[in-house]
Amino acid sequence: MSPSLILIQLLSGLAHAMVLFLIASGLSLIFGVTRIVNFAHGSFYMLAAYLTYTLTATLPLGVAAFYVAVPLAAASVGLAGLGVEVVLLRRVYRAPELYQLLLTFALVLVIADGVKFFWGSENLTGPAAPGLAGSVPVAGQLFPTYDLALIALGPLVAAALWWLFYRTRWGVLIRAATQDREMVAVLGVDQARLFTSVFVLGSFLAGLGGALQVPRQALTNVMDTSIITEAFVVVVVGGMGSVPGALLAAVVIGVIDAFGVLVLPRASLVMMFVVMAVILIVRPWGLLGRPPAQPRTAGGAIVTASALRVPRPWMAAVVALLIVVPPVLPTFHVWVLVEILAFALFAASLHLLMGTGGMVSFGHAASFGLGAYGAALCVTWAKAPMLVALAAAPLAAAVCAALYGYFCVRLSSIYFAMLTLAFAQIAFAIVHQWYDVTGGDNGLLGIWPAPWLAGPLAYYYLALASCGGGIALLALVERAPFGLTLRAARDHAPRAETVGINIRLHQWLAFIVAGFFGGLAGGTFVFLKGSVFPDYLAVPMSVEPLVMVLLGGVQALAGAPVGAAVYKLLDTVATRYTDYWQLVLGAILILLVLVFPRGILGVVGDRRRA
């Protein structure tokens, strides 16, 4: 590598880092003050990019159009953030924090389809920035002038933010609220207004990042999901809530990205996550983050209401229906039921982690996908009989879970979540890029059940046995002393430690058990579909069980199957009747969160108690 090439790569990494910094600082700010993990942040970024595209084309301002369009688009997105905070998020601030995450996930779906509706799904090439369109020679090579301008703009934005945080009273309030929101309220500051202003500024920054990105890359419908993962990585590496940390991490990640493509093109996807995993293992709260203050009250942030018992007769009735009804159902419905069963087990296995263990995983797709691939690889390469391959699925997932879980359980809260995401992404990248074994993008095909199990009813009863049995076992685990120990560690880690519980060991075991059953779900699913793709390990697959658990109600294991059934049915119906199924699904999720702010079972339980 010649020195001039190194310089060029460095510069292009820095240009990307500046855009990343804008987006990540907004995300970090919002999390720091409101504790909302805002999945919709990337959607705001995408929205601003498309708005900039349209405004530049329509504003009758000649060459100035682009320069007016950028701040205008960013401001419009800031305004959209205002609407979202006031109309939606404010209603659920009193619900457990994760329900806000569910709401922002619903917004991702709605905005994605909204963009598709207004701008179509073709890639659009944005306008060049007038005056900055060309290239300038740098060390004998050509470098885009616009990227140089971005590199110059970055420090200016950072300085402006610094001034805002350290030289204005608003900044003092923001920093105070990042540490102790309640105390800020005790001192007479209206939290609601503070939250709104932070959300607006954060959304504006996301919008500015999106608007500035327009001359650099084509606009696509998937801009939102690709940037949000990267932004989360930057935020976590820098330390949640720390804007200087976001700047530092953006530069690190941006530069690593730029060189990664050059040095290890085949591992480019995974580089960022490896770096994140290493940093989190060494510095559990990111480069400039601080350990979260000791929770003041007993009881985790996740579970507030008392655990919920579903009456036994109801349970028995549901099981009886599941056994008796399928033979009279049309084939299509039986297949839908199988899918629901697989996801019910998948969600239930996540419930052991997040409900009972208080460990929210953003990477549970790893267990599902590794289980699915474990079974598929057995069939494809070892020519194993179907039932042997199915049995291998949970084992493969559990072994992998043991491996990466060992590191994950050393962290807590959002850092735990992000490390699980990192490992899931690493697994995804391996599967995606190891063509010779996994088939890469093309996946593995022809993974069908043994002939005597291939019929819809036969396979249904197999799935009922594996998934229903899995859920029953999980219920036993959660009720056993082991489950109680996990709950103790969740509710008050120091006290649990004081009475002699080895918290990490129990959490690690829970991680392995959850991986095992997630893998069983994946194995059941792969023989239903007859194929396996890297998508099984991708981010959306991690988000789905999270949504299901929250939708059903995190207080009870039974919430997971309920959420899985409701989500999958909505999904199936929406996909059938409209191309804009994400919009419909998102809108329904928003309504459900507003109506059932503690999940379906949570609210039903409250009604019955009242």
Next chain:
Amino acid sequence: MMLELRQVHAYYGRSHVLYGVDLAAREGEVVSLLGRNGAGKTTTLKSIVGLVDVTGGEILYEGRSLRGLRTHEISRLGIGLVPEDRRIFGDLTVVENLRVGERPGGGWTVERVFGLFPKLRELGGQRGASLSGGEQQMLTIARTLMTNPRLLLLDEPSEGLAPVVVRALAENIAALKGSGLTILLSEQNVKFARRLADRAYIIEKGQIRFEGSFGHLDANESLRRAYLSV
């Protein structure tokens, strides 16, 4: 009455802590709320500013009900809580900590607070986390004063402080009393409370068990043994 609690029931998370607390303070009075650890002192103070769920009874401030008001609204009516665990913003400087509660047009300014606690002036640019316990206690009181309270709720200010610091603190609080501030002082340290308070309440298991002067309290050995001694 400036402050009146009638049969207040309150929950801390899922546990029922207050079982019908009755308590009152007149304007300009310093009233002490005594009791052991876990008796309900902190919850009583928190129930006034809306930090715990009040499920029954009435809380009146100058005849106006506080129930259902949000915490910042209660603060703006002139009620300032000084929390037991101090809750200094560790990343903020001393002056920034004071600015959080700053209210334009009121009586208290950074300068006036420095007049009361000269030590804080020297520490002005230091991060809150770097202060000693006694300095943090001064800062937390000063910070609440910046909101211009007319009723100050002090939660165990003497806890964990060296005797010499406690004496200095008592002088500061006496000065505040002299300026006409109404104070509800929660304490385990009866000696400290006696120096400042006009009257005392004793709380045990979420109920008021005694109300009266310190003279009455001193005369009643069994009372002290039942509710105060460790």
